[in-house]
Each structure stands twice: as structure tokens, then as C-alpha cells.
Amino acid sequence: MKKRNVLCMLLALSLALSLAACGMMKPPRLPQPRPPQSSGAAGVKKQDALTELSYADGTVLRMATGYNSAKTGLCFDVETAAGGITLADGVTYYPGDLKPTWAETERRLHITLRNKYRGNSAEKELAYWKDHMEEIDLVSGTAAGLTEFGETGALIDLARYLDVMPNFRAYLEHNHIARLSITGNTDSGAIYFAPYFDGVDDIERMPLLRVDWVEKLLDGEGKFYASDCGVTGRVD
Numbered sequence: 339m340k341k342r343n344v345l346c347m348l349l350a351l352s353l354a355l356s357l358a359a360c361g362m363m364k365p366p367r368l369p370q371p372r373p374p375q376s377s378g379a380a381g382v383k384k385q386d387a388l389t390e391l392s393y394a395d396g397t398v399l400r401m402a403t404g405y406n407s408a409k410t411g412l413c414f415d416v417e418t419a420a421g422g423i424t425l426a427d428g429v430t431y432y433p434g435d436l437k438p439t440w441a442e443t444e445r446r447l448h449i450t451l452r453n454k455y456r457g458n459s460a461e462k463e464l465a466y467w468k469d470h471m472e473e474i475d476l477v478s479g480t481a482a483g484l485t486e487f488g489e490t491g492a493l494i495d496l497a498r499y500l501d502v503m504p505n506f507r508a509y510l511e512h513n514h515i516a517r518l519s520i521t522g523n524t525d526s527g528a529i530y531f532a533p534y535f536d537g538v539d540d541i542e543r544m545p546l547l548r549v550d551w552v553e554k555l556l557d558g559e560g561k562f563y564a565s566d567c568g569v570t571g572r573v574d
Contacts, residue, residue, distance in 0.1 A: 391502045395448040401455065402467050402477040408457030412440045468492075481531065485522035488530030496529040497521075 404411040409418055416433045424430045427438055436444065440451055454474050456466060464479030464487065471477075471492060479487070487493055500507040510517040522530045 391499065393449070396450060397448075398450045398452060399476065400452045400474045402463060402474045404455040404457065404463070404478060406459045408455070411455040411457065412436055412451055412453040479531070481520075481522075484531045488522055488528065493530045495526075496532070497527050 401412060408415045413434050413436055414423065414431050419431050419433045419435070422430045422432050425438060429438070431437070435441075436451060436453075443449075444451055454467075455478070456463060458466065460478045460480050461483055464477055464483045467474055467477050468487065484493065488495065496503075500510070516533050520529050520531060520533050522528045
């Protein structure tokens, strides 16, 4: 059957997975693809590393991916599209229809996407599918949960295949913090999930500010020291 490079598919689907919080640390060495090691986990089979990523036209991907609500899955839900919803593309969508981005992904990549998402939080979604992995191909999860599960051998280590994903590899080489944030094992450099992007070429960034600090800085009078706030910055 006709083969197509799978790189674009992996990157298009990467937004469905979680991003781990990270600190300013020295980025780990990018590992070379290597044969997977047997983990000894029940039901996990040893597989050889690929030298070429390809797939046949019509490949089916069963995706249990979303973000904390059925509304965020691949397809329109009843609440959003009951009776039909017409979008800017002029197409009317109904409950169960793929959303435009995913429909276009199907068209361009010549694949079939099947929505298996149960509408859970990332943590609960992964917890459910751990016992049903034979029914899905991609799953949402927290960074910690996916890493722990990946270390059992149940998930693919993407780091083994960076040489056959040159665009993804180049991105990680130029964005060390992004690379570190998805590294599940700093000894081996294993990667069990893709980074989460919140827009085009924009990895998600979440500034966190203490409310009391902001109020003091904006509304307070006089000098303000971190040690005055209580627990954070307290000098013992």
C-alpha cells in the first residue's frame, strides 16, 4: 500500500497531550534512536526501533484525547451542536461530527480518526484506559502519569525516533526548556508525551502570580519585601 511519512501526523496530534512544568536546568542530552528494552511489565512486548516512520492510507487512529470535558474532544458534543451548528467554513456540523481541524487532518493525511475520549480529566482519562490500552492508540494524561506509565514499557519512547522526525528534533534542539519539560527520564532521555502547544509555534506558558503580592504591588504603600508575606520567602 502507498506509504506516507508520519512526522506531520505526530506533530499535528501533539497538542492533545500534556506539558510538564519545568525549571531552569541544564538540558539533557538528546538520545539517539535505540532498540527498546524489555520492561518485564505484563502484556508489554519488546519492539524494534523503526528506521522509517510511515503508514498506509486509511490508517485508523483511536484517540482518547481531550481536556477535562467532552466538549474538548475530537467531535462536537450534543450541548454544542444540537440541531446543527454552522461555522465560518459554511459547513453545518452535528453531534458526533469531527471538528473542522480534525476533519482537515483526516483529509490531508489520508487517515481515519476515531474519538474514544470519555470526557474525563487528564488524570482520570489515563487511569481508565490503562486497563484498555489495546482499544486506543493515543491517550491524554498528566505529565507525571504518562511518565510513570511509560517507564513500565506501556508507551512509546519518542526519543528513540527523533532521527526520523527531523523537524520535531530540530525544534527540541533549539528549545531546550521544551525538551527538558517533556523528558520523562533524565538518565535515558526518554520522552513519553509530546509538548502541549497553545497556538501556532507557541508552547504553553502559564505565568503564576500570588494575589497578595500583586495587590500589594499595585495598591500598597511603602516598601514591600517577600519575607513579609508569610510562608513564601519567610526568613527562618
